[in-house]
């Protein structure tokens with residue numbers, strides 16, 4: 001076996017893992033690594049303009065494909081810039097391997113130039129992290145990193161590599177498999193528990209299925225769809241779970257939670273059996289846990305992560321296991337079961353809630369309603385684009401009005417709520433899905449948090465369509481100030497906004513401004529048809545004070561929704 | 569409720585801070601924490617004394633298990649177990665106090681392990697409340713210094729925490 005440098009070993013490991021793209025930014029401590037990248041062409045490096053975007057792009061690469069995303073950054077400021085990206089991925093359980101440079105082992109602890117304790121800084125926002133002090137540990141550590149990131153409940157893993165380790169030499173031996181005595185994620189659900197769950201489901205009079213991001217991450221959308229149709233139960237999917245069940249289907253009630261539909265929230269609140277799948281009863285979903293628990297209902301909870309179960313809400317039938325396997329076993333058992341309760345009364349009640357038409361909004365001739373833009377976007381892209389969103393009102397409107405029929409089309413920061421992810425997400429998804437339309441829905445605040453990535457998109461010729469719902473406000477915060485702070489719009493007015501059209505043009509892209517409702521559709525067509533191969537920045541001036549409804553105010557119960565028509 | 573949680577941990581650098589960090593990040597309380605390598609040098613054994621409702625203790629156990637470096641976790645308080653803590657206490661021991669201090673150390677089955685004209689260092693083991701009671705029993709004004717290790721715990725009988 002020939003001797004290889006640490007840098008060669010890292011690149012070889014990436015090749016062994018069949019990594020196609022890595023997103024990164026060079027610097028002093030990763031010079032050896034970048035030199036090795038230069039000498040080969042199997043692993044393609046995408047140069048971003050800010051390390052945060054490198055991690056977001058790798059994250060979106062993973063979200064849209066299920067493969068492990070990889071980012072590479074230098075030590076010190078490169079590493080700290082990556083932290084927001086890592087924390088964002090962690091909150092949404094996205095498998096990443098982030099390779100950070102570190103000062104030489106001999107300098108660690110000396111306050112060396114561009115030194116920071118990356119392992120310490122990221123401890124609370126990674127699934128695991130490593131500092132590799134010896135080149136002989138490098139290959140096996142990277143193997144562990146990929147394994148840990150992708151298995152069990154996925155998550156980001158940081159591998160911090162000192163510069164001298166990338167220069168030191170040893171033999172390369174990449175283990176084909178790895179076992180860790182301290183890490184054995186449970187895969188198979190307990191069959192007794194599954195049987196118990198099936199009995200509860202078969203006997204339910206007012207059942208609801210509530211599924212989340214775990215269904216997307218574990219590729220369980222097909223199983224979930226089969227199970228739901230077999231049962232004929234109403235289903236609601238969280239923000240992270242959108243696309244896990246067809247959004248246009250009759251059994252689908254929309255999203256639950258703070259900006260969920262009336263039918264989804266009322267069904268969650270009033271059901272007698274709740275089947276929760278790959279989801280975590282997050283505060284944005286169930287709002288006040290005491291109010292939620294005050295209603296007697298049986299809860300079945302399927303999740304790969306035992307610590308998600310009975311964390312915020314007591315569960316009657318916990319099932320720890322890989323979601324698709326558990327669902328398939330449920331299907332097998334249910335197909336054998338003949339007895340089924342008639343739930344038509346429950347459906348009638350749900351249809352009553354649905355008849356409220358809580359997502360109806362009043363169109364205007366004089367101003368563009370943001371909801372209208374998303375509806376048109378859905379039509380023109382036939383509901384099949386990959387839609388990356390930023391964070392704010394535009395994110396909620398996209399979740400409400402873009403009906404995702406398939407998984408891995410909807411990319412957004414649900415857990416951390418990171419403004420700025422939109423454009424880098426669109427970039428990562430573009431590399432992962434060449435030829436597929438990729439949209440970035442954003443706001444005038446969020447887009448400016450990673451606007452520099454317009455340059456990356458130009459460099460790689462990515463035909464992203466940016467839909468900027470420009471309300472000249474930090475809309476989501478302004479909405480709270482309107483509703484709960486007597487309209488004191490403290491620091492939420494966006495003054496001195498750039499001319500986004502000119503800005504897009506300055507980066508070498510196409511910019512289109514849209515100011516009238518009648519121009520929305522033609523502008524979208526122009527972007528998606530005439531400029532199919534260009535990045536188009538649609539700066540859409542929307543109704544300034546449009547609000548997201550329904551809304552469950554913080555701390556309230558799920559049935560205490562504020563509806564649009566009560567607020568007109 | 570007070571619980572004694574025993575953890576087998578990979579003896580890796582940084583592993584202990586993951587455990588300690590978990591408690592602070594999630595707002596769990598730590599009364600004492602002890603750690604040292606086991607007979608197998610690749611493993612450390614921790615004993616953590618904490619308190620909380622059943623739900624919180626369940627979460628603590630689950631969250632500990634979730635740490636990649638954690639090999640095994642048990643709640644010792646679920647069954648019969650033994651707990652011990654070591655205290656070294658330096659006291660003033662001159663004049664009439666000298667005899668009295670020796671007498672108290674004997675009553676508590678302590679050992680005097682360092683002696684000067686004016687001071688003793690007494691070594692005492694027992695559960696936490698025995699050590700507390702010793703401190704209560706002697707004249708507080710005579711205490712110069714105390715060092716306590718925190719609780720170490722082990723299950724009784726056949727109950728073994730091993731890989």
Ligand SMILES: Cc1ncc(C[n+]2csc(CCOP(=O)(O)OP(=O)(O)O)c2C)c(N)n1
Pocket residue numbers: 390391392393394395417418419420442443444445446447469471473474475476477
């Ligand atoms: C990095 C970051 N900083 C602050 C916030 C708080 N925040 C949530 S939504 C929002 C406003 C977003 O404004 P904009 O992007 O214009 O979207 P809009 O709500 O107007 O659609 C802010 C400031 C956040 N989520 N992320």
